[in-house]
Amino acid sequence: MTDRFVAAIDQGTTSSRCIIFNQDGAIVAVDQREHRQIFPKPGWVEHDATEIWSKVQAVVAGALARAGLRAEQLSALGITNQRETTVLWDRATGKPVHNAIVWQDTRTSALCHELGATDGQDRFREATGLPLASYFSGPKAAWLLDNVPGLRTRAERGEIAFGTIDSWLIWNLTGGTSGGVHVTDVTNASRTMLMNLETLQWDPEILAAMNVPRAILPEIRSSAEVYGTAIGQVAGVPVASALGDQQAAIFGQACYDTGTAKNTYGTGSFLLLNTGARPVPSKSGLITTVGYKIGEQAPVYCLEGSIAITGALVQWFRDQLGIIRSADEIEALAASVDDNGGAYIVPAFSGLFAPYWRSDARGVITGLTRYVTKAHLARAVLEATSWQTREVVDAMYQDSGVQITTLKVDGGMTANNLLMQHQADVLGVPVIRPKVSETTCLGAAYAAGLATGVWSDLDELKAHWQRDVEWSPRMEGQVREREYANWRKAVERSLGWHEEGGQ
Numbered sequence: 036m037t038d039r040f041v042a043a044i045d046q047g048t049t050s051s052r053c054i055i056f057n058q059d060g061a062i063v064a065v066d067q068r069e070h071r072q073i074f075p076k077p078g079w080v081e082h083d084a085t086e087i088w089s090k091v092q093a094v095v096a097g098a099l100a101r102a103g104l105r106a107e108q109l110s111a112l113g114i115t116n117q118r119e120t121t122v123l124w125d126r127a128t129g130k131p132v133h134n135a136i137v138w139q140d141t142r143t144s145a146l147c148h149e150l151g152a153t154d155g156q157d158r159f160r161e162a163t164g165l166p167l168a169s170y171f172s173g174p175k176a177a178w179l180l181d182n183v184p185g186l187r188t189r190a191e192r193g194e195i196a197f198g199t200i201d202s203w204l205i206w207n208l209t210g211g212t213s214g215g216v217h218v219t220d221v222t223n224a225s226r227t228m229l230m231n232l233e234t235l236q237w238d239p240e241i242l243a244a245m246n247v248p249r250a251i252l253p254e255i256r257s258s259a260e261v262y263g264t265a266i267g268q269v270a271g272v273p274v275a276s277a278l279g280d281q282q283a284a285i286f287g288q289a290c291y292d293t294g295t296a297k298n299t300y301g302t303g304s305f306l307l308l309n310t311g312a313r314p315v316p317s318k319s320g321l322i323t324t325v326g327y328k329i330g331e332q333a334p335v336y337c338l339e340g341s342i343a344i345t346g347a348l349v350q351w352f353r354d355q356l357g358i359i360r361s362a363d364e365i366e367a368l369a370a371s372v373d374d375n376g377g378a379y380i381v382p383a384f385s386g387l388f389a390p391y392w393r394s395d396a397r398g399v400i401t402g403l404t405r406y407v408t409k410a411h412l413a414r415a416v417l418e419a420t421s422w423q424t425r426e427v428v429d430a431m432y433q434d435s436g437v438q439i440t441t442l443k444v445d446g447g448m449t450a451n452n453l454l455m456q457h458q459a460d461v462l463g464v465p466v467i468r469p470k471v472s473e474t475t476c477l478g479a480a481y482a483a484g485l486a487t488g489v490w491s492d493l494d495e496l497k498a499h500w501q502r503d504v505e506w507s508p509r510m511e512g513q514v515r516e517r518e519y520a521n522w523r524k525a526v527e528r529s530l531g532w533h534e535e536g537g538q
């Protein structure tokens with residue numbers, strides 16, 4: 036039997052990656068490139084979508100070259116992407132009309148506040164599963180339509196296309212101005228704040244409230260089906276999956292059973308719990324989102340705890356404070372002391388996401404005394420990730436009644452043993468990392484392979500999953516609860532700092 040190969044593109048916040056997998060779900064080749072982060076004003080974060088498209092083309096070529104494969108040897112191509120980031124482009128020229136507005140960008144906070152005051156918070160949450168927050172795409176699209184001169188009129192005439200990054204890539208991959216398909220998948224659409232979670236279609240009332248014309252929106256499709264055939268460097272290859280990166284990770288982690296969960300530790304961290312065939316509304320500050328939908332099958336929903344800043348705090352410690360030279364140095368520095376020396380850091384750099392959704396929060400370091408050294412602060416940086424995760428795990432339990440008994444983990448920060456041990460300690464459950472920790476690309480590859488017959492069903496995919504490392508809890512319960520109380524006190528001190536219009 037000749038091996039079959041599936042390529043996945045992971046277009047992330049800081050870089051684009053292409054990974055080619057074989058039929059066992061093992062990695063054959065990887066290529067990765069970073070793109071520019073554009074910060075025009077405090078709180079604003081943009082990407083150049085044209086640059087992203089060229090980086091994506093480069094990593095696809097790079098991965099093929101490293102694998103020693105030709106495009107025609109690929110059975111399918113899957114897409115996974117940073118979610119919520121919003122691009123509007125001119126259908127005739129194929130050019131973006133503005134830089135993409137990134138998920139972390141807070142420029143629409145005031146708009147969200149106004150929408151809440153006029154239409155009520157609950158209306159949006161009930162229809163879309165999301166709290167009104169600058170994180171999501173709908174308000175970003177509305178901002179662009181109102182702030183790029185003449186854009187709203189052109190949009191209403193049907194000249195402009197909206198997309199999250201999946202749509203932008205699929206449109207370009209399948210032909211762009213010469214016949215590219217304008218689609219998105221249910222998982223990405225569920226992050227726009229424009230899709231109704233029950234119908235899985237654009238919600239006309241929400242579109243009206245948000246003032247977003249239907250004419251700009253892509254067609255919503257499943258996460259695993261052939262959307263079109265690629266042209267150019269991968270000509271002839273079916274483009275056969277799209278999933279938001281966190282949904283791709285839960286798919287790659289084989290969390291197909293109700294009650295299973297994973298946490299991905301990257302720039303931010305995103306904990307998703309599979310809640311099965313029905314959306315579970317959150318009362319505890321989580322998001323209700325679509326996990327995946329395979330072709331004609333029923334959708335699977337998730338509850339999600341989105342944490343904006345985890346790995347990005349390590350980057351801040353490295354780049355803004357200069358205390359370490361590389362992210363991995365933080366582990367040795369933190370391990371040089373036994374504890375945090377009483378210091379806690381709450382990285383509310385752009386407010387706090389789950390479970391608080393407080394745009395008025397800003398970062399704080401508390402508990403400082405002259406005793407505290409940079410090593411204690413290094414510990415506090417790492418612990419901020421595990422405590423924020425503990426808070427979303429507690430919220431998951433309140434919302435779903437599911438007590439997580441083991442947590443599957445992945446992402447760049449899981450290379451840090453000290454952090455993973457602390458995570459197991461503060462959750463009081465084992466934390467497990469799989470052998471293939473590139474679960475985001477793997478999930479997109481799995482979905483594309485299912486759509487094209489490379490794999491037959493979820494059981495086959497489940498059999499690929501293998502444990503690599505397991506961290507077991509060691510902390511005494513009393514210590515854990517005392518420190519958790521300290522963490523929550525620190526969070527209290529971060530709230531209410533920022534006033535609208537200030538920085």
Ligand SMILES: Nc1ncnc2c1ncn2[C@@H]1O[C@H](COP(=O)(O)OP(=O)(O)O)[C@@H](O)[C@H]1O
Pocket residue numbers: 047048049050300301302303345346347348349350362363364365366446447448450451
């Ligand atoms: N050894 C480490 N210890 C702690 N944090 C780390 C370590 N290695 C990488 N990181 C953090 O992980 C993040 C990168 O992870 P990755 O999964 O590639 O993120 P993303 O997909 O969001 O770009 C960075 O924010 C970096 O600071």
Ligand SMILES: O=P(O)(O)OC[C@H](O)CO
Pocket residue numbers: 046047048049116117118119138279280281301302303
């Ligand atoms: O690109 P990442 O890995 O930082 O993921 C970003 C998330 O999709 C934002 O919702």
